[in-house]
Amino acid sequence: MKTPQERKALSEQKIKAKGIGIFAGLPCIESADDVTMKSKDAICKRAIAALLSTQIACDISEQQYDGVHFFIDLMKKFGVFDALNEKEKHLVSGMFDQQDVVDVVWEYECFWSLAWALGLVEDISDASQICDCAKAVHLVVDCDSFEIFCQNCKPRCIEEILDMLDLYYRYHWACVQNMHVDKNLPIGDLNMEVVFERRRGLEWLISQENDWHEIALHT
Numbered sequence: 001m002k003t004p005q006e007r008k009a010l011s012e013q014k015i016k017a018k019g020i021g022i023f024a025g026l027p028c029i030e031s032a033d034d035v036t037m038k039s040k041d042a043i044c045k046r047a048i049a050a051l052l053s054t055q056i057a058c059d060i061s062e063q064q065y066d067g068v069h070f071f072i073d074l075m076k077k078f079g080v081f082d083a084l085n086e087k088e089k090h091l092v093s094g095m096f097d098q099q100d101v102v103d104v105v106w107e108y109e110c111f112w113s114l115a116w117a118l119g120l121v122e123d124i125s126d127a128s129q130i131c132d133c134a135k136a137v138h139l140v141v142d143c144d145s146f147e148i149f150c151q152n153c154k155p156r157c158i159e160e161i162l163d164m165l166d167l168y169y170r171y172h173w174a175c176v177q178n179m180h181v182d183k184n185l186p187i188g189d190l191n192m193e194v195v196f197e198r199r200r201g202l203e204w205l206i207s208q209e210n211d212w213h214e215i216a217l218h219t
Contacts, residue, residue, distance in 0.1 A: 004028030057104035113201030119154035
């Protein structure tokens with residue numbers, strides 16, 4: 001088991017190798033002893049709810065409303081209505097605004113973090129491009145039931161989760177600094193939106209919050 005200091009040092013080594021700036025004073029994240037990861041069942045429900053919600057958001061943005069009903073029916077099939085967050089509930093109820101649509105479309109990347117945590121995706125350490133959206137959809141819709149989806153999942157251990165979270169925490173710091181403080185700080189080929197949303201998903205795994213839009217992503 002790594003100490004938080006060892007985890008930080010490993011992340012900084014990887015980040016330097018990518019040509020991304022670091023801040024030596026950026027704190028360590030929690031140790032494995034200090035966090036509790038959400039249950040497999042809860043992660044699977046959140047993953048399916050998020051993925052289907054992104055499809056609804058995409059269809060709404062393209063004004064293809066027939067597809068909305070199809071994905072709502074899939075939510076019923078998988079039994080994930082109780083896992084929807086507030087923005088997703090707005091879309092399903094039809095009481096949404098444009099920001100809800102935009103925010104939920106970006107949940108593709110949150111889903112990608114959960115898919116990685118569930119062992120469905122091999123690696124997410126490259127944050128230069130958006131996820132494989134087609135693969136993301138098939139990971140869910142190709143399953144005939146919630147139980148089958150869960151059977152396909154082999155959750156990673158808390159150590160792996162914290163390693164990736166620590167890396168994304170430091171990616172996020174570099175992106176924020178580059179955007180708001182020092183344009184000359186190198187961020188390699190990081191995509192800030194991808195970094196932000198994937199970190200949101202990773203943070204949710206160990207957060208006491210159920211709605212990941214309520215998690216404060218400090219840097």
